[in-house]
Amino acid sequence: MNIATRPDQSWGPIWGAADVTSAKGAGDENFPVGSLLIAKAMRPHVHAYYAFARAVDDMADNTRLSPQAKIARLEGMAGVIRGELEAPPRADAQTAATLRVHLLETGVPFETATDLTVAFCRDAVKTRYDSWDELVDYCRYSANPVGHFLLRLHGEPTRTLAPSDALCTALQILNHLQDASDDLRILDRCYIPRPWLAEEGVTVDDLRLVRAKPGLRRVFDRILDGVDRFNRDARALPGMIRDRRMRLEAAVIVNLAHRLAARLRREDPVAGRVELSKSDKIAALGAALRFLP
Structure with missing residues (x-):
């Protein structure tokens, strides 16, 4: 009998005793998940x-x-x-x-x-990252496959994958900035490159403060500079997608990524979680409508 299907209470050494799935759903995400x-x-x-x-x-x-x-x-x-x-x-x-x-x-x-x-x-x-390249490589596995799934599902051409990777990487890094303090507090995990913190005279532990120090703010802005480069590359994606509805979905998400990056420039993710507003989402949909034809 396969060890994964062994009929004991713990389900064997692979599965453990408890289902650890959280109560989170699609509504807890920043970006549309299987939307209309x-x-x-x-x-x-x-x-x-x-x-x-x-x-x-x-x-x-x-x-x-x-x-x-x-x-x-x-x-x-x-x-x-x-x-x-x-x-x-x-x-x-x-x-x-x-x-x-x-x-x-x-x-x-x-x-x-x-x-x-x-x-x-x-x-x-792994709870710490020592370079931007390490972080981008993590996104290659944690985020980029999502775009590949959606594009392959819709039968889109291979040329769409590169701008999709740029978009998914941008989204993942934006999420890391949103959750930086909580990730450290709850999981002792930090995706911000440590050398960048050291160059500004701050440490990972400064994410535990009530607001960002000037040096930490400069690190955030440096990260957002990298995100902006990915977002610029992602702009080409909607125009490359053949499926009309998937093209609109991509256009909305590209616009939301730009809006969240701008919010993270203006607001302090240490002081509180920076999130998209309802007006951001409405504006993103309106801006995406030009890709509808």
Whole structure:
């Protein structure tokens, strides 16, 4: 009998005893997840992908699991996607089994899911980053596969992948800035390159203060300079997408990424979480309508 389906209470050394999936849903995200802009026929595939991504993210961020337990579960999820393991009848593991069915049905590569587990296995053991390149490489696995999934699902050409990678990397780094203080406080994890902090005479622990020091603000702005470069490259994406509804979805997200970057320039993510407003979202949709034809 496969060890992943062993009928004991703990489900064996891969799955552990408890489902650690959080109560978060698509409504907790900054950006549209399988929104009404996506064609109705495509939404079940997108929702299955999101459920899997949410489950593996929760595994990596769970504070009750050891690093070894996190990696075992994450590798188990990847094994289910590849058809190497069977998932036990539990909600978190079943997201992988369900997504495998969708990937087989649509022909979207397994790597769009399993690459996420590479990033989250890294999160299980790595809590500090020592260069911008390290951070961008993390985004290659944690964020870029999402864009690949959506574009492959819609049958878009390979040339769309590079601007999609730029957009997804920008979005991931923006999220890191939004959550920098909470990530440190809850998970003792910080994605901000430590040499950049040292150059400005500040430390990771300055993220625990009630507001950003001037040196920390300069580091944030340096990060946002990099995000702006990715966002500029991402502007080409909507015009390259053939599917009308996916083109509109991409245009909205590109606009939201620019708006969130601008907010993070003006506001202090140490003092409180910087978020998009309702007016930002309405304006982004309005700006995206030019891509509707």
